[in-house]
Amino acid sequence: MKDFLLVYRTDYNTLPKGASPEQMQASTKRWMDWIGGIAAQNKLTDRGNRLVPTTGKVVKADNVIADGPYTEIKECIVGYSIVKAATLEEASELTRGCPILASGGNVEVREINVI
């Protein structure tokens, strides 16, 4: 089994603003049911985390620091998880049903090369 990083990307502007508690609960349920399904296959290494959407910086050479253009771009990283699978295909298969896909986002699947 190898570890794969799942990177969730979406356009923050497409996410519903001012969601009601019920909507937030429904969204949490979709994520938990999906990630719980991966855990039930014993293929979850780390549930990972969400990223704070409003702040961030990008540091470049010569100490040039730019406030991250996070909310402007269409494919903004919103979170990550680590799963385990035998192959990249199997890892990609696990993303089926990921709630980010339903809201127009995508999941990048990358094999982790352990240092």
Next chain:
Amino acid sequence: MTELIPHLFRTEYRKIVSVLCKLFGIAYIEIAEDIVSDTFLLASELWGLKGLPENPTAWLYLVAKNKTRDYLRRHSLFAQTISKEIKRKTSTLEEIEIDLSSKNINDSQLAMMFVVCHPCIPAEAQIGLALNLLCGFGVDEIAHAFLTNKNVIYKRLQRAKEKLRNEKIEIEQPTLAEIDHRLSTVLMVLYLLFNEGYYSSSQDSTLRKDICQEAIRLTNLLIENEQTNIPSANALLALMCFQSSRFDARTRENGETILYQEQDTALWDQQLIANGEYFLDQASQGDSLSKYHLEAGIAYWHTFKTDTKEKWENILQLYNHLLLIEYSPIAALNRTYALSKANGKWEAIIEAEKINLTDNHLYHSLLGELYTDIDNGKAIAHFQKALALAKSTTDKMLISNKILECRKQIDK
């Protein structure tokens, strides 16, 4: 009298052994056990001839104290070794205090609990030792509970005691710094001890109930002590209370298992359910969330027999969280069942096909259950696979009944 001595043996043997062990040190555990066994031997001889003493427990304590003093007098070298430790408190050998007060008994049992659950011995041996030293079960009874023979258990216990001796484990409560780490092993052993009683395939339901009650008693000892009264211990006790509440409802007189759905709720022990709610409430203080919290939460929702959307949605989310903390096949299967109740059978079937525990009879039972009324042919095929994999007669009987029910549905 024939009833009283085994009863006293169960309740008092472990107490005196704990106190003496704490006094002597773990290296001399056998001396402690010999002294207490001798005390009980004398009781059974004398009480048979002369009748019961006025206060049998006090008699046992007095005789055990005298036998200990005699032993120390006759083995002065041993007395010297252990009195080095005790000397700080007493000046002469005669004054070595054998304190059988209820406070010292509780302290000693608590300290012994940490010894028995020391990480240096394997889990299986920890449970055996806990049954033997903390619960007063004989080798016969332990063998019966584990469905194995006396010799295996005897050897397992001897090896574990030797290990404790060699590692020179101190009989004392761990320091505050250690307690978190050590307590988690203690909780795990108590959890396994309870499960041994609750899920054992042994047909002896009295013995199984005794084991569960002992696990509850020991967990209670932790809660009565300020230092060890932590949220996860309360959560574990809540779990045990909720599970035990169904003890009388889940077996027929002939030993046959009654499934949850078919149980008579009038037989559920409401007092235990109320206790469980109290401890679950205590467990929610602080911000730690252990697997015992989640399992207790699941058990809590099972105290409501009626299926509601709320019940199964809560159970599903608790299983989701449990699996994120720790994967186990049984949690994966139960989660999928909860998914079928909360989100519908079709979604659960898709998820069940993914979890791939094909050599587990419970996996095929689950799929059989999910396909029932959707595709009874497939349901039967899965139940048949389950039947081939099941080991206990109880399981086989339950599965055969399911196959019959599916056949009836097809013939309709």
